[in-house]
Amino acid sequence: MIRVRLTLQYPALEAGVRALLAADPAITVIGVAADMQDTESAKAADVHILTSAAFMRERDPGGVEETATGTIILGAENLDLRQLWARHMPWGLLPMEVSSQELCAAVRAVAAGLVVGPRALLASGDQSGLGRGPLTEREVEILGRLSTGLANKQIAALLGISEHTVKFHVSSIYTKLSVGNRTEAVREGLRNGWITL
Amino acid sequence: MGMLTDFSNGLASAVEKAGAGTVLVDARKRYPASGIALAADLVLTADHVVTRDSNLTVRTAGGKAFAATIAGRDPGSDLAVLRLGEKALAPAAVAGSPAAVGQLVLALGRPSDEGVQASWGIVTALSGPARTSRGGLLEKYLHTETTPYPGFSGGPLVDTEGAVLGLNTSGLTPGSALTIPVDVAWPIGQALARDGSVKRGYLGVRTQPVELPESTGASGAAVRDRGLLVVWLEQGGPAASAGLLVGDILTGIGGRRVSDPDDIFAALTSATVGKPTEVEILRGGKGQTVRVVVAERK
Numbered sequence: 001m002i003r004v005r006l007t008l009q010y011p012a013l014e015a016g017v018r019a020l021l022a023a024d025p026a027i028t029v030i031g032v033a034a035d036m037q038d039t040e041s042a043k044a045a046d047v048h049i050l051t052s053a054a055f056m057r058e059r060d061p062g063g064v065e066e067t068a069t070g071t072i073i074l075g076a077e078n079l080d081l082r083q084l085w086a087r088h089m090p091w092g093l094l095p096m097e098v099s100s101q102e103l104c105a106a107v108r109a110v111a112a113g114l115v116v117g118p119r120a121l122l123a124s125g126d127q128s129g130l131g132r133g134p135l136t137e138r139e140v141e142i143l144g145r146l147s148t149g150l151a152n153k154q155i156a157a158l159l160g161i162s163e164h165t166v167k168f169h170v171s172s173i174y175t176k177l178s179v180g181n182r183t184e185a186v187r188e189g190l191r192n193g194w195i196t197l
Numbered sequence: 198m199g200m201l202t203d204f205s206n207g208l209a210s211a212v213e214k215a216g217a218g219t220v221l222v223d224a225r226k227r228y229p230a231s232g233i234a235l236a237a238d239l240v241l242t243a244d245h246v247v248t249r250d251s252n253l254t255v256r257t258a259g260g261k262a263f264a265a266t267i268a269g270r271d272p273g274s275d276l277a278v279l280r281l282g283e284k285a286l287a288p289a290a291v292a293g294s295p296a297a298v299g300q301l302v303l304a305l306g307r308p309s310d311e312g313v314q315a316s317w318g319i320v321t322a323l324s325g326p327a328r329t330s331r332g333g334l335l336e337k338y339l340h341t342e343t344t345p346y347p348g349f350s351g352g353p354l355v356d357t358e359g360a361v362l363g364l365n366t367s368g369l370t371p372g373s374a375l376t377i378p379v380d381v382a383w384p385i386g387q388a389l390a391r392d393g394s395v396k397r398g399y400l401g402v403r404t405q406p407v408e409l410p411e412s413t414g415a416s417g418a419a420v421r422d423r424g425l426l427v428v429w430l431e432q433g434g435p436a437a438s439a440g441l442l443v444g445d446i447l448t449g450i451g452g453r454r455v456s457d458p459d460d461i462f463a464a465l466t467s468a469t470v471g472k473p474t475e476v477e478i479l480r481g482g483k484g485q486t487v488r489v490v491v492a493e494r495k
């Protein structure tokens with residue numbers, strides 16, 4: 001028997017997930033909660049199912065202490081996977097349009113200590129962010145352009161985005177790498193192996 | 198005549214000679230800048246002084262104005278080539294040997310129709326490769342004691358015979374100027390005239406510098422070298438296709454030693470694009486050579 005606990009904000013969503021899980025007789029929903037606070041059912045559960053909003057809230061400082069209980073997050077297309085790898089727990093990422101069969105399979109997999117998710121979600125980016133440090137894929141792309149000496153305007157034209165957006169990314173790169181100019185940013189990127197040569 | 202007068206006349210004639218190949222480039226707001234006649238219809242100038250895409254004008258020593266278009270630009274090295282509608286220029290003479298530290302040089306510019314302008318000094322240093330304030334890599338450059346007056350960017354640095362040693366620009370280092378030597382600037386200028394851009398090689402690797410175990414150098418002394426550890430390979434990229442593996446350590450490309458990622462940049466010149474290039478690696482502590490067909494960096 002796999003015990004599942006739900007932390008979904010909306011009654012309709014909760015009812016829907018219950019219905020999807022009903023297809024697998026080995027899965028029982030043992031509790032529902034507004035958040036992942038440390039209650040009886042939280043301790044007893046094998047797998048938590050929650051929305052990405054609930055997961056983000058739970059990560060806030062002062063929240064629950066980290067648990068090794070497997071967690072399945074729904075609707076988490078924009079979640080940074082490194083946060084999940086850092087938690088040392090089995091996890092799953094599923095889109096909101098998940099089918100009953102997929103959800104039940106994911107619950108079984110996470111209960112068995114595995115990591116699951118649709119191919120497109122896990123293959124986007126390179127798993128643990130290895131090879132790009134704290135930078136996003138777009139920032140790495142822009143850092144690569146900086147290394148050839150292009151100006152913001154030229155990078156914008158090449159990538160088909162506005163100059164303002166390029167400026168935004170460049171300043172985010174500066175902040176993340178604690179540097180003050182392009183030369184240092186490129187040097188830092190090369191030293192760490194984030195720029196593809 | 199005295200020696201001092203001869204010397205002075207020598208400088209004046211050098212300016213007169215080189216001034217013929219120094220043109221005015223009107224391609225930005227505010228005041229114009231300078232350019233060098235690369236061929237009868239081509240002008241090499243600094244990329245940063247070309248801020249307009251159209252309505253560009255080149256004016257010669259005789260005051261004749263020619264409409265020009267952009268043949269190509271390379272912001273990384275701050276070079277651009279303009280093309281004239283007719284073959285009207287006398288190409289500048291290039292010095293037979295590269296500049297030497299201590300050599301007496303003149304920096305010329307033609308930022309106004311009043312005539313050529315000049316300043317003089319010695320070559321104080323030869324440097325490079327270095328990352329410029331634009332982020333690009335400049336393989337070699339010269340520092341001089343000449344004064345970079347407004348509008349001198351794109352103009353030539355010449356020797357006392359009036360032969361060109363390089364192109365002056367203040368666009369690569371904020372608040373100061375440097376000179377891109379002929380052996381760097383001319384091949385880029387020719388590539389820009391031919392292709393509109395400078396091709397750069399691409400391996401599809403991400404690397405980190407690592408220290409190699411001590412080995413014995415040719416002199417018998419222990420040397421500690423650095424190499425570049427491959428930490429990521431682009432799937433199906435040039436390096437991966439040639440059989441390189443994550444964990445290999447790059448030590449040389451095309452016969453050049455590589456110990457810093459900038460060395461890879463410098464080694465992957467436009468000449469390597471599309472060609473099999475020998476890449477030296479250390480795998481399991483043993484040296485190997487792998488032939489990689491270098492792709493073009495997009």
